[in-house]
Amino acid sequence: MSHVISRFAPSPTGALHLGHAFSAIRAHDLARAAGGRFLLRIEDIDPGRTREEHVAGILEDLAWLGLRWDGDVVRQSARLGLYADALDRLKAMGLAYPCFCTRAEIAASAAAPHGPAGAVYPGTCRHLDPQVRAARMVAEPHAWRIDMAAAIARAGPLDWTDETAGTVPAAPGEQGDVVLARKDAPVSYHLAVTVDDAAQGVTDVVRGEDLFAATHVHRLLQALLGLPTPFYHHHPLLTGPDGKRLAKRDGAPALALMRQRGMDGHALAASLRAGAIPAGIPPASA
Numbered sequence: 001m002s003h004v005i006s007r008f009a010p011s012p013t014g015a016l017h018l019g020h021a022f023s024a025i026r027a028h029d030l031a032r033a034a035g036g037r038f039l040l041r042i043e044d045i046d047p048g049r050t051r052e053e054h055v056a057g058i059l060e061d062l063a064w065l066g067l068r069w070d071g072d073v074v075r076q077s078a079r080l081g082l083y084a085d086a087l088d089r090l091k092a093m094g095l096a097y098p099c100f101c102t103r104a105e106i107a108a109s110a111a112a113p114h115g116p117a118g119a120v121y122p123g124t125c126r127h128l129d130p131q132v133r134a135a136r137m138v139a140e141p142h143a144w145r146i147d148m149a150a151a152i153a154r155a156g157p158l159d160w161t162d163e164t165a166g167t168v169p170a171a172p173g174e175q176g177d178v179v180l181a182r183k184d185a186p187v188s189y190h191l192a193v194t195v196d197d198a199a200q201g202v203t204d205v206v207r208g209e210d211l212f213a214a215t216h217v218h219r220l221l222q223a224l225l226g227l228p229t230p231f232y233h234h235h236p237l238l239t240g241p242d243g244k245r246l247a248k249r250d251g252a253p254a255l256a257l258m259r260q261r262g263m264d265g266h267a268l269a270a271s272l273r274a275g276a277i278p279a280g281i282p283p284a285s286a
């Protein structure tokens with residue numbers, strides 16, 4: 001067996017749609033073509049939005065598409081201790097600070113510039129007086145943010161490699177002090193995904209190009225935590241006949257709906273492999 005390990009890492013906050021199928025097939029086929037392993041990781045770190053029925057639906061959808069994963073399904077909610085350890089290490093390096101701001105306060109900040117992932121945190125809590133900070137930590141819910149400038153200074157110049165883009169200099173700075181642990185969830189997407197890809201020995205990260213900018217942050221976290229850097233394959237997002245993205249938030253139909261209507265999942269997977277969206281897809285509003 002080769003050393004190639006890829007993964008599909010959906011968040012069970014909604015049903016899978018065609019875009020997910022496209023991404024899962026690419027990750028699966030990359031591992032299978034290399035005689036490697038394809039892992040399934042359920043990214044259920046958001047207790048407010050995770051639904052068990054979506055976890056079950058993901059497993060059924062993948063089986064319906066003919067995609068088999070290797071080993072046990074990993075659930076991030078069972079791995080919170082690992083993320084807490086990583087956060088503790090960043091705190092010990094002086095690179096993480098508690099943030100008490102509400103979303104509304106951040107949005108209202110006139111200074112908030114925009115980066116690739118939306119509004120950039122203006123740094124309000126970065127330099128709080130230590131006594132004020134300590135008192136507020138006891139009394140108020142808080143997130144943890146990275147001190148991006150300090151983290152970049154500590155890590156030095158970094159790059160990563162993408163199948164299409166080639167060698168990419170890491171440029172996480174424009175995303176500002178991103179969240180490492182949320183007020184309402186024990187860890188952020190960025191930290192959990194970085195820790196898990198390393199812990200699971202993932203060599204090849206296959207995901208949509210909408211997560212390209214996130215990789216800059218993941219590369220920085222890898223450097224700070226002494227973790228290996230996988231090879232990245234950011235693929236174009238699937239578009240419909242009208243050229244528009246087929247994403248859930250754009251109303252793409254759920255795989256479960258197609259499954260329930262008796263569509264052939266293996267045939268759908270074959271069409272997606274050939275770069276086509278098959279006829280007979282229910283309308284987006286269905």
Ligand code: GLU
Nearest residue numbers: 009010011043193207211
């Ligand atoms: N859980 C993320 C999502 O569903 C994807 C994570 C990743 O592939 O890095 O959007």
